[in-house]
Amino acid sequence: xxxxxxxxTDLSQxxxxxxxxxxxxxxxxxxxxxQALPEPYWISRNQAVARELGLEADWFASQDALQAFVxxxxxxxxxxxxxxxxxxxxxxxxxxxxxxxxxxxxxxDTPSGGQxxxxxxAGKTPYxxxxxxxxxxxxxxxxxxxxxxxxxxxIPTTRALCLTGxxxxxxxxxxxxxxxxxxxxxxxIRFGHFEHFSYNDRHVELKALADFVxxxxxxxxxxxxxxxxxxxxxxxxxxxxxxxxxxxxxxxxGVMNTDNMSILGLTIxxxxxxxxxxxxxxxxxNHSDTHGRYAYNKQPNIGYWNLFCLGQALLPLIGEQExxxxxxxxxxxxxxxxxxxxxxAKLGLTQATPDTNALIxxxxxxxxxxKVDYTIFWRRLCAFTPQSGHEPLRDLFFDRESFNxxxxxxxxxxxxxxxxxxxxxxxxxxxxxNPKYVLRNHLGEEAIRxxxxxxxxxxxxxxxxxxxxxxxxxxxxxxxxxxxxWASGIEISCSS
Ligand code: AMP
Ligand code: MG
Numbered sequence: 001x002x003x004x005x006x007x008x009t010d011l012s013q014x015x016x017x018x019x020x021x022x023x024x025x026x027x028x029x030x031x032x033x034x035q036a037l038p039e040p041y042w043i044s045r046n047q048a049v050a051r052e053l054g055l056e057a058d059w060f061a062s063q064d065a066l067q068a069f070v071x072x073x074x075x076x077x078x079x080x081x082x083x084x085x086x087x088x089x090x091x092x093x094x095x096x097x098x099x100x101x102x103x104x105x106x107x108x109d110t111p112s113g114g115q116x117x118x119x120x121x122a123g124k125t126p127y128x129x130x131x132x133x134x135x136x137x138x139x140x141x142x143x144x145x146x147x148x149x150x151x152x153x154x155i156p157t158t159r160a161l162c163l164t165g166x167x168x169x170x171x172x173x174x175x176x177x178x179x180x181x182x183x184x185x186x187x188x189i190r191f192g193h194f195e196h197f198s199y200n201d202r203h204v205e206l207k208a209l210a211d212f213v214x215x216x217x218x219x220x221x222x223x224x225x226x227x228x229x230x231x232x233x234x235x236x237x238x239x240x241x242x243x244x245x246x247x248x249x250x251x252x253x254g255v256m257n258t259d260n261m262s263i264l265g266l267t268i269x270x271x272x273x274x275x276x277x278x279x280x281x282x283x284x285x286n287h288s289d290t291h292g293r294y295a296y297n298k299q300p301n302i303g304y305w306n307l308f309c310l311g312q313a314l315l316p317l318i319g320e321q322e323x324x325x326x327x328x329x330x331x332x333x334x335x336x337x338x339x340x341x342x343x344x345a346k347l348g349l350t351q352a353t354p355d356t357n358a359l360i361x362x363x364x365x366x367x368x369x370x371k372v373d374y375t376i377f378w379r380r381l382c383a384f385t386p387q388s389g390h391e392p393l394r395d396l397f398f399d400r401e402s403f404n405x406x407x408x409x410x411x412x413x414x415x416x417x418x419x420x421x422x423x424x425x426x427x428x429x430x431x432x433x434n435p436k437y438v439l440r441n442h443l444g445e446e447a448i449r450x451x452x453x454x455x456x457x458x459x460x461x462x463x464x465x466x467x468x469x470x471x472x473x474x475x476x477x478x479x480x481x482x483x484x485x486w487a488s489g490i491e492i493s494c495s496s
Contacts, residue, residue, distance in 0.1 A: 035123025098127025238265025
C-alpha cells in the first residue's frame with residue numbers, strides 16, 4: 001500500500017521465518033507490505049529479546065535491521081500480513097476491527113518455542129478504518145517500556161524487541177512524530193478473532209482457528225471429551241492468573257475490550273495503562289473511560305465478562321451452553337485463590353488461613369483509606385519485623401492508630417508462622433514479591449519528554465532498571481521515589 005519500498009533485505013544471518021498464521025488462509029488475514037517511513041532511526045534495542053530470538057548482535061545493530069523493523073524492507077522469507085478480528089469495545093459489539101496498525105512479519109523458532117514478530121505503527125492496512133496506521137512516539141515508548149517492565153515483574157506479556165522512529169509527522173490532538181514498536185509473542189490471537197468468525201456464522205474458520213490454537217498452545221485440550229470447552233476453561237484459567245498478577249502489582253490496563261484480550265493470557269496492547277501511585281481501588285487510568293468500566297477494581301470482573309464473550313463465540317463448537325458455563329465456572333475460584341497467594345507472598349506469609357485472608361482485606365482497606373503509595377508501601381514492608389519500630393512504614397499513613405492496630409495484627413500472624421520467625425527467609429520472599437520499580441506514569445512521561453529532544457538515555461535507564469525491578473539498582477533510587485505533584489495531572493487517553 002502507498003509508498004512501499006518493497007525491497008527484500010539480504011542477510012548475513014538469514015532468519016528462518018515460519019508463516020503458520022499466514023497458512024491459515026486468506027479468510028484470516030491480508031498479505032501486505034508496510035508503508036515506508038522516511039529517514040528512520042533507532043530509539044532503543046532490547047538485547048534480551050534479541051538473544052531469545054537468536055539475532056546476531058552485529059546484524060541487529062545494522063541498517064538492514066533498522067530498515068526491516070521500521071517496516072521499510074521485507075526480510076527474506078517473511079510474509080507480512082494484517083489479521084482480521086472483531087470485538088466488544090466498552091461493553092458494546094463493535095463489529096469488524098482487525099490489525100489496523102499492526103503488521104505480522106511471521107514467526108521465528110527459538111529454543112523456548114515459536115515467537116511471532118509484529119510491527120506496531122507500520123502503516124495502513126485494510127482494517128485501519130479511519131486511522132492512519134501509525135503510532136506516535138509517546139505511546140510507542142510506553143508500550144516498549146511497559147512490556148519489558150511486566151516481563152521483569154514475571155507477568156505474562158507480549159515482549160518488545162526494539163523501538164524505531166522517524167521525524168514523519170503524525171496528526172493526533174497535536175502534531176507528533178511516528179514510531180514503530182517491534183513486538184513479539186508466541187501468538188497475537190485475541191478473543192476478538194474468535195468473535196469475528198462466530199458472529200459472522202463462519203463456523204469452518206472458527207473451528208480452524210480453535211484447532212490451530214489448541215494444537216499450537218493448548219495441546220492437553222485435544223484429549224478432553226470436548227476440546228473446545230477445555231480450551232475455554234484453559235484460557236479462563238490463564239486469564240484468572242493474569243488478573244491476579246495485575247491486581248497484585250497495582251496495574252490498570254485501561255482498555256480491556258475483547259479485542260485486547262490475548263488467547264494466551266498475555267498482557268497485550270498497552271495504551272492508557274497505569275501503575276497505581278496512591279492506592280485507590282476505583283482509579284480510572286483511561287481518560288476516555290468516562291464511566292469507569294475499566295477501573296482498577298473492575299478488572300477481574302471484566303476479565304470474566306470478556307471470557308463470557310469468548311464462551312459465546314465458541315458455543316457453535318462447544319455445542320451445549322451448560323458446558324460453556326461450566327468451563328467458565330472455575331474462574332470464580334481460581335482468581336481469588338491466585339490473588340490471595342500473591343498477596344500472602346507480598347506479606348511474607350506462607351500459610352493461608354481465615355486470619356491471613358482477613359489481614360489481606362484489612363491491608364487493602366487501610367491502604368485505600370490512607371491513599372498510601374502502593375509500590376512504596378510493599379517495598380518498605382519488606383523491612384518490617386514485629387520488634388522494629390515501623391517508622392518508615394508508619395510515616396506513609398495519616399491515620400496512625402489504624403496503622404498501629406494493623407501492625408499489631410500483622411505481627412501476631414508473623415510470629416505464628418514458622419517462616420515468620422526466620423526474618424531472613426521472609427525478607428527474601430518479600431523482596432522477590434514486592435518490586436522496587438514499576439513504570440509509573442511520570443517516569444514514562446520524563447522519558448518521552450527527553451526522547452522528543454532526541455535524548456534516549458532515560459529509555460535505556462528505565463529499560464535496564466525495569467527489567468530487574470526487584471533488584472536494588474543503587475544508582476537509580478530516584479526511579480523508586482514518590483511521584484511528583486505534576487504526575488496526577490497526566491491524562492492518557494485512547495488516542496495514540
Ligand atoms: P486499540 O484501542 O489500540 O486496541 O485499537 C482498537 C482498534 O483500532 C484496533 O483494531 C486497532 O488496530 C485500531 N487502531 C488504533 N489506532 C489506529 C491507527 N492509528 N490507525 C489504524 N487503526 C488503528
Ligand atoms: Mg487493540
